Amino acid sequence: MEKFLWGSATASYQCEGAWLQDGKLESMWDHYLHEKQLENGDVASDFYHHYEEDLKMASEGGQNSFRLSLSWPRILDEKGNVNQRGIDFYRRVLTCCHTYGLKPNVTLYHWDLPQYLQAQGGWLNEATCDAYAHYAKVCFEAFGDLVDLWVTFNEPRWFIFNGYLIGNYPPEHHDVDETIKGAFHVMYASSLAIRLFREGGYPGQIGIVHSFTPINGVDDTIATRIAMRYADNYCNNWVLDTAAWGEMPIDMLGKLASEGHDLSFMTPAKLALMKANTVDFLGLNYYARALVKPYTSGETTLIVNNAGKAGKGTSKTILKNWFEQVNDPHTKKTEWDTEIYPQGLYEGILMVWHKYHLPIYITENGVGMYEDVSVPCVEDDYRIDFMQEHIEAMLRAKDEGADVRGYYAWSTFDLYSWKNGCEKRYGLVAIDFKNGLVRKPKASYAWYRQMIENNRKKECK
Numbered sequence: 001m002e003k004f005l006w007g008s009a010t011a012s013y014q015c016e017g018a019w020l021q022d023g024k025l026e027s028m029w030d031h032y033l034h035e036k037q038l039e040n041g042d043v044a045s046d047f048y049h050h051y052e053e054d055l056k057m058a059s060e061g062g063q064n065s066f067r068l069s070l071s072w073p074r075i076l077d078e079k080g081n082v083n084q085r086g087i088d089f090y091r092r093v094l095t096c097c098h099t100y101g102l103k104p105n106v107t108l109y110h111w112d113l114p115q116y117l118q119a120q121g122g123w124l125n126e127a128t129c130d131a132y133a134h135y136a137k138v139c140f141e142a143f144g145d146l147v148d149l150w151v152t153f154n155e156p157r158w159f160i161f162n163g164y165l166i167g168n169y170p171p172e173h174h175d176v177d178e179t180i181k182g183a184f185h186v187m188y189a190s191s192l193a194i195r196l197f198r199e200g201g202y203p204g205q206i207g208i209v210h211s212f213t214p215i216n217g218v219d220d221t222i223a224t225r226i227a228m229r230y231a232d233n234y235c236n237n238w239v240l241d242t243a244a245w246g247e248m249p250i251d252m253l254g255k256l257a258s259e260g261h262d263l264s265f266m267t268p269a270k271l272a273l274m275k276a277n278t279v280d281f282l283g284l285n286y287y288a289r290a291l292v293k294p295y296t297s298g299e300t301t302l303i304v305n306n307a308g309k310a311g312k313g314t315s316k317t318i319l320k321n322w323f324e325q326v327n328d329p330h331t332k333k334t335e336w337d338t339e340i341y342p343q344g345l346y347e348g349i350l351m352v353w354h355k356y357h358l359p360i361y362i363t364e365n366g367v368g369m370y371e372d373v374s375v376p377c378v379e380d381d382y383r384i385d386f387m388q389e390h391i392e393a394m395l396r397a398k399d400e401g402a403d404v405r406g407y408y409a410w411s412t413f414d415l416y417s418w419k420n421g422c423e424k425r426y427g428l429v430a431i432d433f434k435n436g437l438v439r440k441p442k443a444s445y446a447w448y449r450q451m452i453e454n455n456r457k458k459e460c461k
């Protein structure tokens, strides 16, 4: 039996820096953040120049896997030709992973779409799906000998909803029809990549990573159960059902059609292709659940707290005629209003396992905090508590039969957290962004190493 994977995760735009080096083109995030003059990832953790030190540290921290993403605009030019320097960089990184005993878990797309494609409509334009398929094939060919865990997309819901519905990510739209089309195109593109992967006979497995939000209801009435189903369709099913079964939830499509949305771009040929090309495994990023009640009144309101002051930019989710999210006053929240709820991971894994019967990886889990990194060692007890409780929840679900194969802490080291900037820190290793990008393990780094060692001993028994 394969060893359980204990690792940590990163994403190209959030850590690499070197935003214009060695032939890399502009991504939609480079363009958007520069244009709006917002905090950006031009340098970020400078993984581009520090990868060897970072991977060595992950390995010395007892980890046996590393999750990363590839930057599409580093790999291809506008005509779809290969940028050899981009390929060489990732071959060096992947080889280094193997040198340090880290199995690479590689995501093709973690949000950094080439800007020239965004300018032509991004995920609203079907041509982006074909360009993505070409990019996926280039990556399978270039790195297939070094990778056997592939992920087509990281968190389709998060980048599509934030970009096209909530409007806090580029291109900052608020349009339901665009959201539906973008979401569909991403899931279709994922199937195109899976088809190429199967046809090419590349080694390993291919899956998708989902921003998993298990749904709880405020009570057990029929009205609440219906609201829970709407919430589950909105948060989870359109990604997981489509990836695992090749079918979008039919009641969700019915609801959208009854609300007057045009679904005619979901052609029979595309639906058949999606049905025939499903994933080998599911990656779940778990941060929190959603507690919901039936919709009462008011317009659709979707607010994400990017302010980092609990109660200030207060999050809110009301989906008109679908459901409302409620705050549980008894649970702990972070400064960004994210609920801390390990039980949701336990229940969620079992639910996903019983529903889909596919191998599961917890591809991200962690807590973002403000931290003073000028000290020799950040004593992040809150992160240790958080990870301990979540890992225990995961192992309980595994003991009860769920086929969970890996856990990745988010993140390997401090990095750039999109609209939350660099001061929302998630790393096991601190990076002083203002002081030479010096790396210093936090207390959680050593704790994680010990936890991994203890669990390996149990595995061997």
Ligand code: NOJ
Residues within 6 Å of the ligand: 011, 014, 154, 155, 285, 364, 410, 416, 417, 418
């Ligand atoms: C999920 C995303 O994959 C990652 O990019 C993000 O930074 C973390 N969650 C933390 O919010």
